[in-house]
Amino acid sequence: MNNKYPLSSSEIGTLWLTYQEKTMILRVLEYFMEKSDDQQAKNIMGGLWQELNHFVTKMEGIVEQEGVAIPKGFTENDVNLQAPKLYDNGFDIMFLRILKEVSMGMYTLNMNMAYRDDVMSIYEGLTSTTQKVYKLSTHYLLEKGILTLPPLVEKPKTAEFIKDESYLDGFPFFKDSRALNDIEIGNLHHGIETNNIGMLLVTGFAQCSATPEIKDYFLKGKKLAKKQIETFEKLLLDSNVQFSAGAGGTVTSSAAAPFSEKLMMFCVYLLNGFGLVGSSFGTIFSLRSDLSLKTALIGKDIFFYATEGIKLMIENGWFEEPPE
Incomplete structure (x- = not known):
């Protein structure tokens, strides 16, 4: 284990940005779960909330142990669960799928700037969670007829090279x-x-x-x-x-x-x-x-x-x- 090394500048920076994003997503999930009337959608969002909350707690533990201030991020003061439903007809899972696209790209960059095992394990775990939820969200949206496939085209029969x-x-x-x-x-x-x-x-x-x-x-x-x-x-x-x-x-x-x-x-x-x-x-x-x-x-x-x-x-x- 290489956790004996202090957190580097890049690790502090990526953890800070990840903390901002994850605490924001937790608040978004809390509102959408409160307003959802579809149990399958609630299950997808609830499972993600539990896993993200676990990783947020792990990030807090790492930075606190290193003497780094825990970011403010987004708290219960940033969400109003009593507000009426603002979006309907599958928007919650469609938006969640977009957020997971953003997350997948961020974890790849963050992993490239991680050197400690405990930091790398966070991005490994978040990547696994994100890919799982992205897949669940895509299947859900296709089954509900909310997500449409890209245009279908004739299948290529041979491999060609550009001629000019x-x-x-x-x-x-x-x-x-x-x-x-x-x-x-x-x-x-x-x-x-x-x-x-x-x-x-x-x-x-x-x-x-x-x-x-x-x-x-x-x-x-x-x-x-x-x-x-x-x-x-x-x-x-x-x-x-x-x-x-x-x-x-x-x-x-x-x-x-x-x-x-x-x-x-x-x-x-x-x-x-x-x-x-x-x-x-x-x-x-x-x-x-x-x-x-x-x-x-x-x-x-x-x-x-x-x-x-x-x-x-x-x-x-x-x-x-x-x-x-």
Whole structure:
């Protein structure tokens, strides 16, 4: 065991960020479990809550033993279990699935910066839990007809190599663009799917926000998500690709906030980071020049939107300072 070494700067930093994310998710789960009327969904969320709470306790023990201050994170003061249901029709599990996508990426990065066995074991355990819950959530949503599969295509019969650089052309000045390949279709479908959930999320947040500037920020996020959906849908339609991405829930008429504005803003902050990673992936692995350019421009929009959100959080005293 190499726990004799003190926590390194990278381990303190990743534990701090993981603690913020996990305590936020615990509060979200508590509200959704309280409002859910589907026992299967409650079981998925309840199992995740128990496992995440266990790892939060382990993180507190590690940092406290090392003389590091336990982060504030998110507490019972950041959730209102008496607030009426803000989302309906499977949104809880659809949003949970998106959060697990974010978590899987974070654990990979965090593991790469861990050196002590006790820290690595936390990320190993969280990875296992997240993959299990992601799988359960996907099966649940498919069975309920909430989640739709990406477009089906003709199966390739032979392996081929790109023959010339015209494969990279995407601006049809003199000829039509080539057909989308399966990687590009998958990226576009995933972008529509995640932005549908993001648009519903910030619509609900804006509906129950009490601060005008925060409400306006969420409405900007709704507009940005809608713009991305329209961009991705047009690219698919222009290539004659049939698609159908389920909305994954609805927003009710409730105006009572289930979460603190601090929590809602941090949630959007996390999703902005996920969106930036997704746009980078789309830019790099889309081989048609028009797709690369459009996803890069979307990444720029997300960056400026995220920066505005961070400034708002700092102005309102909601952004806990990372350890130095």
